[in-house]
Amino acid sequence: MGDPTPENLLTTPLDALHRELGARMVPFAGYAMPVQYSGILHEHAQARNHAALFDVSHMGQAEVRHPEGIEAAARAFEALVPGDLMALKPGQIRYTLFTNPAGGILDDLMVTNAGDHLYVVVNAGCKVDDFKHMHAGLEGCTVTERPDLALLALQGPEAAKVLARLCPEAAGMAFMTARKLDVAGFTVWASRSGYTGEDGYEISVPGDRAEAFARRLLEEPEVEFSGLGARDSLRLEAGLCLYGSDIDTATTPIEADLKWTIGKRRRAEAGFPGAETILKQLAEGTARRRVGLRLDGRQPARAHTAIVDASGNKIGEVTSGGFGPTVEAAIAMGYVDAAHAAPGTRVACSVRGKALTAEVVTMPFAPHRYYKS
Amino acid sequence: MAKIYYSEEHEWISVEGGVGTVGITEYAQEQLGDVVFVELPEVGASIDKGDDVAVVESVKAASEVYSPVSGEVVEINEELADAPGLVNQHAEGDGWFYKVNLTDDSELDDLLTRAEYKAFLEGLE
Secondary structure (H helix, E strand, O other): OOOOOOOOOEOOOOHHHHHHOOOEEEEEOOEEEEEEOOOHHHHHHHHHHOEEEEEOOOOEEEEEEOOOOHHHHHHHHOOOOOOOOOOOOOOEEEEEEEEOOOOOEEEEEEEEEOOOOEEEEEOHHHHHHHHHHHHHHOOOOEEEEOOOEEEEEEEOOOHHHHHHHHOHHHOOOOOOEEEEEEEOOEEEEEEOOOOOOEOEEEEEEEHHHHHHHHHHHHOOOOEEEOOHHHHHHHHHHOOOOOEOOOEOOOOOOOOOOOHHHOOHHHHHHOOOOOHHHHHHHHHHOOOEEEEEEEEOOOOOOOOOOEEEOOOOOEEEEEEEEEEEOOOOEEEEEEEEEHHHOOOOOEEEEEEOOEEEEEEEEOOOOOOOEOOOO | OOEEEEOOOOEEEEEEOOEEEEEEOHHHHHHHOOEEEEEOOOOOOEEOOOOEEEEEEEOOOEEEEEOOOOEEEEEEOOHHHHOOOHHHHOOOOOOOOEEEEEOOHHHHHHOEOHHHHHHHHHHHO
């Protein structure tokens, strides 16, 4: 049996199903969320080898409309993010960042050109502030929050095979595109995207149909539920940032090694919050940078662990760290002084008085296996 | 015949001939989840009751292990270096952590019997 829900926590539409399946529920961003079912290592392997189903209904979903159409909505949205949203063709998705006037990151998010509107997914822990920010900053737009929608992620090398069995059109979708699908009688909005480094889909479904939809997917032999624990180890191996740990208002997109999210046209035109700082850093570099660390042993270096050079001088700090089940080594990401940021640089992490030796490496730690059409 | 004691911090110690074998309980391993690394004390280390002598790293987090007794560490479970999963599979057997030469047998009186530990766990539910 699962744990009881403290009354102050919100629940997702799949709460009863998680408990029925024996999930261990933990508070996360104000929600009772499943951290694991049978075990994190198994659930991690499920996503790497088969198809893992994640409940990510705590994330914020919203639609943005402009009376003059999608192009006007995209133009208005560009005032808040450095991504090139005007270039999005119908069905295309972009990963981008809300930045602040100092160049710090307020949140990372996905924006899709959904034809007549923009479909937006933001982090659970930031959604209240993000939606306020959108209501206030999206000139001429209507922002419709969609708490009535659940969000399920189906991730893994067998995800496409499973979904295609229930809906043939799912198979041919390109990576980072989205469309409406009829999956076994459920009308859903499916995005070919994810947070694991694997091929897969993030599927938006009405909350009152979410449990039936999840049960239908779980009937397929390749599919099992995975929890937030595995989601974290998967995204770390994929080198993907966790907002609040690896990026926040004190880090800029350039320090965070996310300069690829700044569109070419946007670099030329500026016109996003913090553009002055961010474009200056883009040209001149930054004093510190987010890097990947592969430790020599199995002992993890967790967030806030000091990173030191060969002489023991502090050169940075771990922001996310743990054991990578697929790479079978302790891995971490963190910020180091630029002089130590080159791949191959030897460093160490100070864990309880011991210096765990490590090497700066290029991320991802586990290769991305996104679908290439 | 070895006698087994338990602590409220979820360690067990099996004592025979003045030497105690220490590990974490079945309940503890289940709470921690998949163990990926165990940091053990050094052989020869002198430890006091209540010292944090070992650290269990699960996928999720690090947890400290407190020594249920005082003494000298005489052996550590080398197998855990390559097979930390033993802690999940056999927490109260092959997944033992270290052996300690007890300096004060009376410290055992503060620990729980199996029945008392079981009752303690029921109180946590």
